[in-house]
Amino acid sequence: MFRALLRRELVTPLRRRRMIVFQIALATLFGLLIAARWPTDGQVALMGARSQEIFRLFSFGLMATLLLLFPVFPATSIVSEKKSGTLELLLNSPLGAWRIYFGKLVAVLALAGMILAMSLPAAGACYSMGGLSLDQEIGKVYLLLFLVALQYAAIGLLVSSYAQSADSAIRLTYGIVLGTALLTLGPHSFFQGTGGTLAKLGETLRCLSPLAALASLSGADSIGSQGLMTQTDVMGRFTAWSLLCTVIASVWTMSRLNHKIFDQSRAAGTMSDDLSKSGRFFRRLFFLVDPQKRSGGIPSFLNPVMVKEFRCRRFGRLHWLLRLTAICAVLSLGLTYATTAGTFDWGVETIGGIMVVMQVALIVLIAPSLAAPLLSVEFEHRGWQLLRTTPMSIGRILRGKLFSAIVPLMLVLCATMPGYLVMAYIEPGMQLQVRRVIICLAITAVFAMLVSAAIGCFFSRTAAAIATAYAILLSICCLPMLIWMGRDAPFGHDTVETALSFSSIAAAFSVIQMPGFEHYDLIPANWWFMGIASVISLIVMPAWAYRVSRPQ
Amino acid sequence: MNVTALPVENETPASTGEPPVLDLQNLTKRYGSFTALDDLSLTLNAGQILGLIGPNGAGKTTTIKILVGLIRPTSGSAKIAGVDCVQDAMQVKRLVGYMPDKFGAYDNMRVREYLDFFGAAFDMPSDQRAKRVPEVMELTGTEYMKDRFVESLSHGMQQRVGLARTLLHDPKVLILDEPVNGLDPQARIEMRDLLLELAKQGKTLLVTSHILPELARICQQVAILTNGVLRAHGTVEDIGHQVSQRRTLEVHLGTAKHVAAAAKIIRKSVEPEAEVVESPTEATVRFRTAQSEENLGKILRRLVKVGVFVTQYREVQTDLEEAFMSFTQNQSSIAEPASDELESDGVTTDV
Numbered sequence: 001m002f003r004a005l006l007r008r009e010l011v012t013p014l015r016r017r018r019m020i021v022f023q024i025a026l027a028t029l030f031g032l033l034i035a036a037r038w039p040t041d042g043q044v045a046l047m048g049a050r051s052q053e054i055f056r057l058f059s060f061g062l063m064a065t066l067l068l069l070f071p072v073f074p075a076t077s078i079v080s081e082k083k084s085g086t087l088e089l090l091l092n093s094p095l096g097a098w099r100i101y102f103g104k105l106v107a108v109l110a111l112a113g114m115i116l117a118m119s120l121p122a123a124g125a126c127y128s129m130g131g132l133s134l135d136q137e138i139g140k141v142y143l144l145l146f147l148v149a150l151q152y153a154a155i156g157l158l159v160s161s162y163a164q165s166a167d168s169a170i171r172l173t174y175g176i177v178l179g180t181a182l183l184t185l186g187p188h189s190f191f192q193g194t195g196g197t198l199a200k201l202g203e204t205l206r207c208l209s210p211l212a213a214l215a216s217l218s219g220a221d222s223i224g225s226q227g228l229m230t231q232t233d234v235m236g237r238f239t240a241w242s243l244l245c246t247v248i249a250s251v252w253t254m255s256r257l258n259h260k261i262f263d264q265s266r267a268a269g270t271m272s273d274d275l276s277k278s279g280r281f282f283r284r285l286f287f288l289v290d291p292q293k294r295s296g297g298i299p300s301f302l303n304p305v306m307v308k309e310f311r312c313r314r315f316g317r318l319h320w321l322l323r324l325t326a327i328c329a330v331l332s333l334g335l336t337y338a339t340t341a342g343t344f345d346w347g348v349e350t351i352g353g354i355m356v357v358m359q360v361a362l363i364v365l366i367a368p369s370l371a372a373p374l375l376s377v378e379f380e381h382r383g384w385q386l387l388r389t390t391p392m393s394i395g396r397i398l399r400g401k402l403f404s405a406i407v408p409l410m411l412v413l414c415a416t417m418p419g420y421l422v423m424a425y426i427e428p429g430m431q432l433q434v435r436r437v438i439i440c441l442a443i444t445a446v447f448a449m450l451v452s453a454a455i456g457c458f459f460s461r462t463a464a465a466i467a468t469a470y471a472i473l474l475s476i477c478c479l480p481m482l483i484w485m486g487r488d489a490p491f492g493h494d495t496v497e498t499a500l501s502f503s504s505i506a507a508a509f510s511v512i513q514m515p516g517f518e519h520y521d522l523i524p525a526n527w528w529f530m531g532i533a534s535v536i537s538l539i540v541m542p543a544w545a546y547r548v549s550r551p552q
Numbered sequence: 553m554n555v556t557a558l559p560v561e562n563e564t565p566a567s568t569g570e571p572p573v574l575d576l577q578n579l580t581k582r583y584g585s586f587t588a589l590d591d592l593s594l595t596l597n598a599g600q601i602l603g604l605i606g607p608n609g610a611g612k613t614t615t616i617k618i619l620v621g622l623i624r625p626t627s628g629s630a631k632i633a634g635v636d637c638v639q640d641a642m643q644v645k646r647l648v649g650y651m652p653d654k655f656g657a658y659d660n661m662r663v664r665e666y667l668d669f670f671g672a673a674f675d676m677p678s679d680q681r682a683k684r685v686p687e688v689m690e691l692t693g694t695e696y697m698k699d700r701f702v703e704s705l706s707h708g709m710q711q712r713v714g715l716a717r718t719l720l721h722d723p724k725v726l727i728l729d730e731p732v733n734g735l736d737p738q739a740r741i742e743m744r745d746l747l748l749e750l751a752k753q754g755k756t757l758l759v760t761s762h763i764l765p766e767l768a769r770i771c772q773q774v775a776i777l778t779n780g781v782l783r784a785h786g787t788v789e790d791i792g793h794q795v796s797q798r799r800t801l802e803v804h805l806g807t808a809k810h811v812a813a814a815a816k817i818i819r820k821s822v823e824p825e826a827e828v829v830e831s832p833t834e835a836t837v838r839f840r841t842a843q844s845e846e847n848l849g850k851i852l853r854r855l856v857k858v859g860v861f862v863t864q865y866r867e868v869q870t871d872l873e874e875a876f877m878s879f880t881q882n883q884s885s886i887a888e889p890a891s892d893e894l895e896s897d898g899v900t901t902d903v
Contacts, residue, residue, distance in 0.1 A: 294699070295665055296663070297681050298678065304669055306667045308658065386652070389620050389648070390645060390673040390674055551638075551641070552623045
């Protein structure tokens, strides 16, 4: 029975043609990564420094691949079964919760194993160059990758058991991955060496990141490190955290694999209009825009598709948007005020760096989930067919959809404007930098939105559209950072600068003069890249929409 | 394709002399070598309900999609209220209310918001929508669910909301794909009454359904499609007659003892291949035959003459379900012998 479940979970996805393409692409990518840095002269470094440099790069590439591609599988595993109705059949069978859970867990781990197996020839090539120990270096890196896969598989399955749709599961899982892998590095990067509670907190948080664990294994500087050494056993702490996470998430998910998973009310709730006067007054106090209040008709001057898009998103409704904007505004102003008032002894660059990191993370997290499903959600729920039977033109539909995605992004950006203004006021010499950072962020938002929308229109499933958009966008933004990590050795300054020109995060960092990025001149090359990619995306999306809308 | 088949009436049975609201002429749709729709010609007058029936893959959805401008015919023409569905697709969209077989729900949208959105999509001004949305909700019985999320509605409820959405812009023609699918008996009766009411208001309806008794009750006309070919078109009674070249007759007997004797006489009197079914428990004999009225009279006389106690001797009316089964199960075998018989009567139709 267990074997049957495993076969269904693993073999069925492997039958798809796109999985074969995916495997070949992975093997090619890893091969190219090694081939690009393979020694071409007759000299061999006895200490194996060259092979260690290459292996470091390769292991970060492998980790990035795992973090970008893998979470989609556990995130959709349970929710897609729930949506298609097969989970009811499974729960109605003699298979217990633990067998269903472990069937799924082993299946997604097998997929992770497949991703890792694709990298074995490249790892073998690194090993054959000498200077690498099989059990101390290569073995430990693969053990770490297995732990990461296990942890995110357990978290993904837990998220999937709560999610109401595959796309919301993917969104939340990628949010958790981004938060635990990257954002946990932020506090350490800013406060290392300062001493005090914040530095300790930063050090502890850093141990939750698989990237920090990998850096400690491969002997590389951690991302954002400023050359300071620490004595912390990052790998040990990460192992404990990862196993703890896995156990808690697994027990939690198994406890949900019963009637509870279906026992969710979709009641509309009491409408505020039907409440007593005092009830309405209290809701008015808590909500600027009350989601339970009957909304008015769509005003004639507004694009109905734009309004529809806002109303269809659970977190796109105005009250959520206002909350998000308010949080951003309060945080940015609070940070700037704290520095001005002398509460913290932080430089303006540090404050700017924190704000840039937070905003780019927010854009990268929000943009694909807003823009990628714009068309795919219509294809999936048969809404496109209905829209085509209305007199609305394709152009009007697309305009409404794109506006519905760009407005929240711009609102989030505008929310931090007061912080930047105060920063420019404190340090007048930074006005040009602040202006350029704002332009960087605005272009990043437009680029992320248009590229995600263009990628998403090729998919008829929302989950696939969002996952692909996340993977591509994160690749564009984060993979150049791998090259940056290999700056000076094995990559030269020009190579790193060229690679960083593609990353909007790196461009914003270089503008704000973040340590490690101050020597790279990425503007205007990065703006040209994002501008051209945005224009291409802006052409691709309507062209595809016209193609699929043309009567056959 | 030139097939001799049962008579297909391209003219509306109850033709009033007014131009038809729905006018399909020689409509054909091919995908490579596969013909989804073959030379379909149909007309329908205002205020009439046409039931389009056929097995899966018969060409019903293709016909509907051509009418609403989602696909283009390979040849032929389709007009709604004189407007060409291909040349003037945008104008046709305002004339037609289309309800597909799948609902098309949007997440996190309440029923009233959903209807308001589609009203706005049809360029209805907001004040007009504010009046029209409650009107259609009242008409379709969806008022009580106005604050509920559309994706949380049951299938039957979604069908009603779908119909409300279809009626929003007050279209002349309603094209409804499986409107009673998933409805409970009470809701089905209400939907039937609603469709009849809409027809009374002058709307022209094209309805597909697999629940044939429902169609038989509401449709003035029925068209049967198989493999993209129109096999029959007319009123339910006409279609019944087209099928009943072989009629079904039932003999009720006063005693079960006479069943075997009656069946023996009937078998001798009808065609050798005719089906004769005895039912001793019900004391009846049922048979299908192509015998004339005169011969049927002779059979009754023979039964009475030998002393069979006959209490009833009657023809069983062919219902739509039976007609549909006849056309779909034996489309080729029906067409050929029937054509011989029809040709002898001088009736041959190109389909």
